[in-house]
Amino acid sequence: MRIGVVTFPGSLDDVDAQRAVRLGGNEAVPLWHGDHDLRGVDAVVLPGGFSYGDYLRAGAISRFSPVMAEVVEAAGRGMPVLGICNGFQILCESHLLPGALIRNDHRRFICREQRLRIENNRTSWTGSFADDAEITVVLKNGEGAFMADSATLDRLEGEGQVVARYLGGNPNGSQRDIAGVTNERGNVVGLMPHPEHAVEEGYGPGTDGLGFFTGLVESVLA
Structure with missing residues (x-):
């Protein structure tokens, strides 16, 4: 599959995401925030970083990039879209996902290996994981606390829309330990x-993150 990886001004992990896409057996297609088309890709990854310096709010300016108009339209047609860290923030700011990401409750940037439980393996990106799989990937954020009102949180829980949950302690104050x-x-x-930092032995905490980049073909074909 051809998977586009968008670079915004301030993206840090776009090259890492492209590498993870290739290790997952797919073709990585670089996309620029100013693009007005998606170059015929089958899926899109919005990588981590500090787009536009996180001014206003993290992801608040990037949502107005020309490429995001294309991403929003394509997502509405069913195209798989994965937002990692800053990409997650952009997806929330673009109203493709509910909730918001705010500053960590301890007011400090955090970088560490993090255990997760995959609670929904029926999405376009998590089909390679077993039910309730526990994985270890990299966590690095300053505004990573997921917030939503109680009704939204109850709906996410009730409809199985919580994809991943933190294990071994909440690192940033996310409500209900929600990681994705x-x-x-x-x-x-x-x-x-960041699953893209756990895709190859000897580089990061292992290969637990590779499943996000290998199950996409099977999911789309299904």
Whole structure:
């Protein structure tokens, strides 16, 4: 599959995401925030970083990039979209996902290996994982606390839209230990930790993150 990886001004992990896409057996297609088309890709990854310096709010300016108009339209048609860290923030600001990401409750940037439980393996991006799989990937954020009102949280829980949950302690104050969510259709996923930093032995905490980049073909074909 051809998977587009968008670079915004301030993106840090776009090259890492492209590498993860290739290690997952797919073709990585670089996309620029100013693009007005998606170059015929089959899926899109919005990578981590500090787009536009996180001015206003993290992801608040990037949502107005020309490429995001194309991403929003494509997601509405069912195209798989994965937002990692800053990409998750952009998806929330673009209203493709519910909730918001705010500053960590301890007011400090955090960078560490983080255990997660995959609670929904029926999305376009998580089909390679077993039920309730526990994985370890990298977490690095300063505004990673997922917030939503109680009714939204209850709906996410009740409809299985919580994709991943923190294990071993809440690192940033996210409500209900939520590390990632999906939309109702399951094609749009936002994840605060970084699976692209756990795709090859000897580089990071292992290969637990590779599943996000290998199950997409099977999901789309299904």
